[in-house]
Amino acid sequence: MDQGIIFDIQKYSIHDGPGIRTTIFLKGCPLNCWWCHNPESQSFNKEVLFWEDRCIGCGDCLKACPTGAIEKESNNKCILCGNCVKACSTGARELVGRRVTVSEVIKDIEKDLIFYDQSGGGATFSGGEAVSQIGFLKSLLKGCREREIHTALDTTGFCDREYLFQIADLVDLFLYDLKIMDDHKHLKYTGVSNNRILQNLRELSLCHDNIVIRIPIIPDVNDHDNDIDAMGKFIKSLLNVREVNILPYHNTGMDKYKRLNIEYLLSGATPPSKDKMEHIKKRLERFGLQVQVGG
Ligand code: SF4
Ligand code: SF4
Numbered sequence: 001m002d003q004g005i006i007f008d009i010q011k012y013s014i015h016d017g018p019g020i021r022t023t024i025f026l027k028g029c030p031l032n033c034w035w036c037h038n039p040e041s042q043s044f045n046k047e048v049l050f051w052e053d054r055c056i057g058c059g060d061c062l063k064a065c066p067t068g069a070i071e072k073e074s075n076n077k078c079i080l081c082g083n084c085v086k087a088c089s090t091g092a093r094e095l096v097g098r099r100v101t102v103s104e105v106i107k108d109i110e111k112d113l114i115f116y117d118q119s120g121g122g123a124t125f126s127g128g129e130a131v132s133q134i135g136f137l138k139s140l141l142k143g144c145r146e147r148e149i150h151t152a153l154d155t156t157g158f159c160d161r162e163y164l165f166q167i168a169d170l171v172d173l174f175l176y177d178l179k180i181m182d183d184h185k186h187l188k189y190t191g192v193s194n195n196r197i198l199q200n201l202r203e204l205s206l207c208h209d210n211i212v213i214r215i216p217i218i219p220d221v222n223d224h225d226n227d228i229d230a231m232g233k234f235i236k237s238l239l240n241v242r243e244v245n246i247l248p249y250h251n252t253g254m255d256k257y258k259r260l261n262i263e264y265l266l267s268g269a270t271p272p273s274k275d276k277m278e279h280i281k282k283r284l285e286r287f288g289l290q291v292q293v294g295g
Contacts, residue, residue: 001135007040007097007128009108012115015295017152017173019121022109026137027097029128030158031190033179034265035218037253041128046080046097049259054092061088102136106143113149122150122172131159134166141170154214157197157204164200165207174211175245176201180222181230189221198234205238214245214295217280219269228280232287245295246280248272 008025016023028044029036040047062070064087069078085093109123116122123144130137130153137153144151152173157164178201179194180186186194205211213235217223222231235241250271257264272280277293284291 001102001133001139003099003101004133004136004140005044005046005097005099006105007038009105011112013124016124016126016154017122017175018150019119020112020115021121021124021152022112023124023126023154024105024109024140026125026127026130026133028132029156030132031129031156031192033190033216034221035189035216035249035269037250037256038128039253039256039260039262040096043097044132046095047260048078048080048085049094049096049256050261051092051094051259054090056090056092058089061093063087102139102143105140106147109144109149110147113147116149120150122152124152124154124175126154127156129156129158131155131163131167134159134163138167138170141167145170157200158192159196159200161196161200161203164204168204168208171208172210174204174208176204176211176213178213178215178231178235181227181234185221189218202238205240209240209242211238211241212243212245212295213241214247216247216249217272217277218249218266219272223272223276223280225283228283232284232289235284235289236287241289243290243292243295244284245292246277246284247294248277 005027006025007027010023013021013023025041027041029042032042061084064083066081067077067079070084082095085095125137125140141151150172151170152175153171154175156177179190183194215231235244248271249269254264281291281293
């Protein structure tokens with residue numbers, strides 16, 4: 001696949017694998033986690049974001065819209081033509097998501113070769129769920145491999161097993177998300193069962209020797225001792241896991257929900273304290289795991 005849809009390319013990233021990296025965010029995800037800080041990553045289509053605080057009420061967007069979608073936001077008539085974005089002089093309307101070719105993305109990644117070489121960095125493919133665009137992702141990974149650029153894949157693990165194994169050899173480092181062990185809770189808070197995620201991780205750990213598991217710590221969702229112990233027990237049973245990163249919940253993406261006109265379901269939640277993170281770290285270490293806060 002020569003083309004795909006992305007919503008961002010972040011340069012000089014230092015939290016998505018070793019060294020200095022370029023992170024490419026592919027658009028579209030089969031999950032919708034309540035705490036997702038990139039809600040614009042979830043739809044597989046482009047979307048229009050509305051920044052209320054930048055709007056001066058001039059009405060230019062209304063005049064430019066061919067379908068009346070702005071007048072009645074609930075009528076689903078937006079055809080993503082982008083006319084309102086062009087008409088808006090204050091930047092209050094933004095089109096998120098763009099179609100790009102593999103060679104465009106590779107050229108962008110190549111611009112920072114010198115930083116990767118000096119820092120031991122490379123390219124990280126994130127999302128959304130990047131494996132959902134398997135053809136595009138595979139071509140990007142191949143492009144990096146041909147240029148000897150280190151690759152990392154940040155994945156939910158919710159994907160077809162064959163897809164995951166089609167690309168496993170092209171991925172130098174897996175950043176594999178583990179969210180909740182209790183399947184009912186997983187279904188409630190992410191929209192999908194965790195069966196496939198756990199099974200894929202089990203099989204991947206049999207054949208890949210560079211997997212880092214990332215656990216978002218979400219207050220009252222997965223931060224109780226029994227949740228942590230269940231994760232520790234499961235990870236311990238896997239063959240090859242290099243490290244576990246625990247990532248404290250933060251609500252920096254909350255405003256984006258407003259801009260997309262989506263309800264934020266975790267509005268009362270507060271980030272876990274340092275002590276709480278330290279407690280969870282120690283609890284996981286009891287399973288003999290290498291654990292780091294952040295990552
Ligand atoms: S993208 Fe086009 S159809 Fe959608 S709201 Fe803007 S002008 Fe209207
Ligand atoms: S064109 Fe921009 S500033 Fe004017 S009403 Fe529309 S969103 Fe607001």
